[in-house]
Amino acid sequence: MSGRLTLRPARLAAIALLGMAAVAAAIAASRVSTVVPWAAAVSASPLSAELARCRALGIAAQEDAACRRAWRASRRRFLGQPAETAS
Structure with missing residues (x-):
């Protein structure tokens, strides 16, 4: 029975860690992406356009x-x- 008592805190810690990872993943997935497509991010400079x-x-x-x-x-x-320089 003593082996079972030492396993219990480790199992609880693993379950808690998995729960926190699931919550973090859900939060990250729910955020709206603010990535701008590269074509829209091109500045007005002639070099960037080229x-x-x-x-x-x-x-x-x-x-x-x-x-x-x-x-x-x-x-x-x-x-x-x-x-x-232009020659």
């Missing part, structure tokens, strides 16, 4: 010169390098 166009092109964007320029500008901006 990058969105290239993303929509898919694999064909690899051959598009405008996409290559946009990617180059995006890399420079990300890496903190100065912008290309």
Whole structure:
């Protein structure tokens, strides 16, 4: 009988933990998602618009010169390098 008494607190703790996990999952599922689709989140900047166009092109964007320029500008901006000067 002593083995059964030591098992009981562990079983109660496991049940309580499962109950709390179920409540947390229900709360998370009931929240309304505020994720904005990427197309709606594109800003008014010309670079962002061009990058969105290239993303929509898919694999064909690899051959598009405008996409290559946009990617180059995006890399420079990300890496903190100065912008290309027109020669």
